[in-house]
Amino acid sequence: MVDADWLASAEGLLESYFTLEDPRSIEPEAVELRVDHTHESGLAFGGVIDRLDVAPDGRIRVVDFKTGRSPNERFEDKSLFQMKFYALVIWRTRGVIPTVLQLYYLADRTVLSYEPSEAELLATERKVVAVWDAIRRAIEREEFVARKSALCQWCRHQDKCPEFGGTAPSMPKVELVQVSNSTDSPGSIQ
Numbered sequence: 001m002v003d004a005d006w007l008a009s010a011e012g013l014l015e016s017y018f019t020l021e022d023p024r025s026i027e028p029e030a031v032e033l034r035v036d037h038t039h040e041s042g043l044a045f046g047g048v049i050d051r052l053d054v055a056p057d058g059r060i061r062v063v064d065f066k067t068g069r070s071p072n073e074r075f076e077d078k079s080l081f082q083m084k085f086y087a088l089v090i091w092r093t094r095g096v097i098p099t100v101l102q103l104y105y106l107a108d109r110t111v112l113s114y115e116p117s118e119a120e121l122l123a124t125e126r127k128v129v130a131v132w133d134a135i136r137r138a139i140e141r142e143e144f145v146a147r148k149s150a151l152c153q154w155c156r157h158q159d160k161c162p163e164f165g166g167t168a169p170s171m172p173k174v175e176l177v178q179v180s181n182s183t184d185s186p187g188s189i190q
Contacts, residue, residue: 013067016106028063029054037092039125043132045089047082052090060098062086070103070110079103080114084124087116097121142171 017023028051036046051063062083071079083101091097103112138144146163158164 013106016109017065017104019109020104020106020111026053028052035086035089035093037089039092039129041129043129045085045092045128047086047089049086049090058096059100060090060094060096061100061102062090062098063102063104065104065106067106069107070105070112076112079112081124083114084116084120085128088121088124088128091118091121139174144168144171 030052031050033049033052034046035049036044038044049062050065053061053063055061064083064086080101080103083103087098087101097116097118099115101114101116104110105112146161146168148163152158152161152163155161158166160166160168162168
């Protein structure tokens with residue numbers, strides 16, 4: 001049985017989408033497109049792009065749909081990180097930097113558009129590799145520092161969190177394995 005409230009909310013989101021664009025005028029190359037790239041360090045990049053549009057002249061548009069509201073201008077950069085990551089993987093696999101990245105926020109019928117540059121995609125690549133390196137070091141040292149935030153009030157694991165006087169459970173042993181021939185930086189956990 002379908003929940004009536006959920007169905008009503010879905011209808012509202014569809015109405016928002018049809019207000020933002022006419023799907024009859026769109027011929028996507030792909031929807032729910034799985035993209036993967038192995039970085040020279042061995043780190044595997046991957047994700048699923050909601051929609052990829054390719055114009056007859058080769059220009060690429062990466063589109064992602066969000067059911068929530070658009071972010072405040074102060075947080076737009078955080079929202080765009082996912083899109084820059086997708087653009088990076090497209091660039092690395094196709095050799096073409098996407099022309100435009102678009103986030104469709106259906107709750108308030110807002111479209112956030114962004115034109116990435118090569119320099120920004122290189123910076124995104126460095127950031128992803130640095131984050132992975134930090135995660136890898138934390139795994140090797142078994143050090144995961146807790147950070148208290150406003151979200152803690154909803155967490156049901158406070159009894160295990162050092163920030164609330166709890167003791168974190170021991171970490172299971174994991175093996176970091178290579179996904180390529182590179183020996184600089186392992187790229188996945190098994």
